[in-house]
Each structure stands twice: as C-alpha cells, then as structure tokens.
Amino acid sequence: MDKKNELLKILIPAVGGQGGGVLTEWLIQVFLIEGFEVQGVGLPGLSQRGGSTVYYIESYPKVNSEKPIIFSQYPLPGDIDIILAQEFLELGRVLELGYGSDKTTVVSSTHRIYSTLEKLPITRGIYSEENLRKLANAFSDKFIGLNALEIAKQNGLGELAINAILLGALGASGALNIDEASYLKAMSQVGVGVEINIKAFRIGWDYVKSNKYNLSLIESGTKWDEFKKEKLEKLHPDKREELLYLIFEIEQEYPDVLREILAEALFRLADYQDVWYSKKYLDSINKIYRLDRNSEDFMLTEMFAKNLALWMSYEDGIRVAELKINPERFKRIKKEMFLRDNQVFHVTDYLNPDAEEIYGLLPNLFVSPIVKLTETRLFQKIWPRKKKITFPQNPTTSSFIGSLRLWFLTKFKRFRPYSYRFKKEYSLMNKYSQSVERFSRMDYELGCLVAKSGNIIKGYSDVRRRTMDSFNRFVDNIINPLSEFEKKSGNSFDLTIDTGEKSLKLISDSTDGIDKAVELVNKVLKRKAA
C-alpha cells in the first residue's frame, strides 16, 4: 500500500437495516488483525428511508509512541479514500455532499431501494440510474459497481448477504492491500452468520477479481419464434389459427423493432375479447404507422401502439374476474411464495367495485338514459347521494364458492362491446386516436407527445374517472389552444411541446395536477398575447 504512512479514511453509507454495523465491525477487525490502529463511528438511521445510516472508519499503522492517536469522528468532503456504499442512491447522496474526489475508490452496490417520493408519480418517477453512474464515475478515481442484490439472489442468498459480498468486492479491488485470509479471520472473529457470510464474501471477491462487473449484461431476448409459440399456447385453441394470420401480416408489413410490441398487443386483445378485436386494433395502428414511415425508430407508432393496446384492454369487472380465477395465477402465487406442491394455501381477494363498475357491464341502450336521468338536477334533489355506492366483497378465490361468483361474471364477455362502459371508454379512445393523427400531421414530435400522454389513463373507479378527465382536458385545454396559437404565429411548435411536457409532469405528480397545468397554460398564453 503506497499510502502506508497515511491516514486511511473509509465512508460506508447505507439504508438502515442492511447490516452496515456488521460490515463496519468486520473492517475494524481486519485492521486490528493487520496491526493498525483503528476507530469506527456509526450514525444509525431509520429503515423506512427516514434517514440514511452512515459509518465512518479511520485507521493508521501502529506507531510506537506514548501519545495515543486521536482520530476524527467526522468525514471531510474531498478527503475520503474509500466509499463503500450498500445502495446506489445512498452513494448518490454521499457524492452530492462532496465526499468523493479524485483520490477516492468507490465500491458500491447498484441495486435500488425506492424512496416514497419515487413511488408517488403516476408515471415513472424513479431517479435516473444513468445519472448515478455518471456521478460515480466523475467523482472517483475508480468506480466498481455491482448489483449485489441480484448476485445474492442468483446464488440463493438472502438480502442480508449484500454486505459480505461488498466486503469481498472491496477486498478484491486492491484499494486495501490486505490478504483474503485476514478478512476471513475477521469475519470468523465477529461471529455473525459466519458460514453464509464467508460464502458471500468469496462470491463478491471472485466477481470483482474476474472483472465481471465491467461486462454489460447482454440480455438474451427470447427469439421471435419462441415468443410466438409461448403466447399462442396461452390462448384459447379456437382463436389460434385466426390470430396466426394477423401475426403473419405483422411480419410482412411492420419493421422488426415493432414486431414484439404489436404481437404482444394482438395476443392480449385476442385473449381479452376476440380476434376481431385484435384486427380492429391493427387497423388503428396502420393509420398512424402510415404517418411514421420516414422515421428511424418509429417512436410515434411505438408509443401509440403500447398505449392503445393497454387502453383497449381496459380492466373492467369481467377482465378482473377472468384474471383472478385463472389457474396460471395460482401457479404464479405458489412460485412467488416458494410453496411446495403439497402445501395448502388460501387466497382471499379484496374486491370493492363501485356502482359504475357494475352497471357499466349492462347494455348501453338501457343504462345510458338512466345515467343521464340521474345526472339531472331534479333527480339529485329527490335522491341526494352523498355516500358512494359500492359492493365490497372478499371472496376466497382458491375455494370453489368464492370463485363461482367471479366465474359467473366472466360469462358476460360476449356482451362487452355493447356495454355502457365500453361505449364510454371507446369514445375517449377515439378522441385519443384522432388527436394523435391530427397533431402528428402538424408536427411529428407533438404527435409523439400526445401519443405518450395516453399513459396517464390508469386505475379503477374514481382514479380512472379522474385520469380520463385529466386526459380530456389535456387535449382540449392544453394542447389544442397552444397549438392553435403557434400555428398562427409561426412554424415551430416548441412552446406547445415544452408546456405539454411540463403539464404531463404536473399531472403525474399530484392528483390536482391537471388544474395546475391548465393554469400554467393560461399564464403562458396571456404572456404571449401581450
């Protein structure tokens, strides 16, 4: 170690509950075995991401003097030799505070534990992993990142083995010039889960020594034919042949990049309703695809295809019932809970459809006039409805009495296209398709934005009504006025696209986002008109 005569400073950030204390203890023992003076300090945090935990170790080779060495208890930004992070965002937090510098070696796990703020937005709100990597590479001399959680899982170890894996990675990295034997001795001395942790340590060590962390994970995508076969098997035998014709059509007409997405969509819709439904979907896609011929990655068609497929297979009572009693579901549950074949288990569902979910299944012809009636003022005076009408139930779907109710519901499938809910969703879906077409003709990127906005339609009952309303207002009160304004004033639609993106973010972040977005647009237009 060319820093033999210098003070060695190690910072260990983690999320609470990851065994950071044990990791620190191991490192301290290693230094003691090697004949160093060492001090470790720990700041505990909360395991619900209320706070990070930080451990800090300082060590110095033993000197023969009468005065004892006094170590610092606080790490200094810019003056850390090793950062050993147990989770990627924690590394980001530590680097943000400036602890990384060009003399720092960073060994970190790249797995994530999501914070509550990341879980809230309706669209993706996860902090970009790419940013964290850039940060780690920029603020260190050497960065070793490995997904310790994945490694643990692949080797049949639990989450708590992550700290041992990271210790092995640190050992093999060469940042500390210490033999493997000292680490193993230290772990035995501390005595916490010795066998498993030594196994994990070796795995981490080998992983870094064999340079595996530098190889990009080449995802072996399932081949096209296997994909088709797998999907066809899950479909009802009557529908298989007809669907194959449609798949053949995709192979002929559409580029390879869109193949899988379109095939998945067709299977999904055929399973949801029928093959004629898939055909209808393909016709809509074709219209948009014709506008997309000249682009490289067909972003417009891709986004439209994904969102339309999800929307056309909206989850009504029939679909939920179908999914809940599917035997594949119970196989999946068994696998997830690591159950053996002979273990007995019960599955109870929490179902609470509201009034609209139930009468939405009935034919539009009867229901529509009744609904219109209930919305009139006269009706609301006669019967003011303060509380929502819902039908809560907790069927035990693994028993035959429980699943009977749901099975009965799936028999309504053939009436779905005539139902009230179908009419309602379809009219908004048409608006979506027409808007995408209209705005794509004006400007390609604007069209992509509108196509992307289809993904804010999510949820059940109130959530769905709210998101559908948000989408409606997004097109009418945000994109429409802005694009009209820009069409008159100039050739580019940059303002529309920019404000549109900001609006989508506002809508996704909070439940009243659409109001804020409309306000923003009004402000922008007022400013521009002035």
Add this chain to the structure above:
Amino acid sequence: MINNKIKTGKRLVQTKLGVDPDVCTGDHSCMRYNGCPSLTLKESPSILRDDPIAHIEQSCVGCGLCGEIAHAAVLCPSFYKVEIINNPSLIDRIEAKLNGAFLHFISNDGINS
C-alpha cells in the same frame, strides 16, 4: 422462530399480501395512502407497460393494511391475501383437493366463452 413452530407439528397459518401484476394498472394510489416499505415498485411483466407497477416484497409481515386501505378507499382490486397453512389438518387437505378439482373444471370451461 417460525420454523421451530412449524417443526412442532401444530397447525400454523402464515399470512402474506400480494399484488396481481396483470390487474395493477400502476397508478400508485395505494402507495400514496400507505407508507409500507414492502409495498414498492417493480417493472411490469408486460412489455406494453413502460411504467412500474406495485409489488409486495418478501419482507411483508402480513398485517393486511394495504389490502384494507385499497378496499376501504375503493382503489383497486389488485390486492390479495395468501394464507399458508403449515401442518394442515385432514379437513384442510380434503378441502384443498376438492377446490383444486373444481377450479380446474371451471377454468377449462371458462376459456370457451
């Protein structure tokens, strides 16, 4: 400790909650109401969905709060509760066999519609 109790041979019920990935639409309303660290995000198994969906990790202790909240606030039907019966009694086993047979029968028929 649970393993010890199972070894004694007494009937023990373990509870865990779960979320159906094909029923969850990814609106995260459940997470807004509930701060449980086991209720987290996961990539959707369907390539059509770009945004993450809800998922309950193995660290779930089975308190059932997430399910109750989704139920009471009329959020969504994705939650389910699994009760694993360790050391099942004879009645448990017979019940399981009957249910299994019936489910197999109706699901094969159900595909026909």
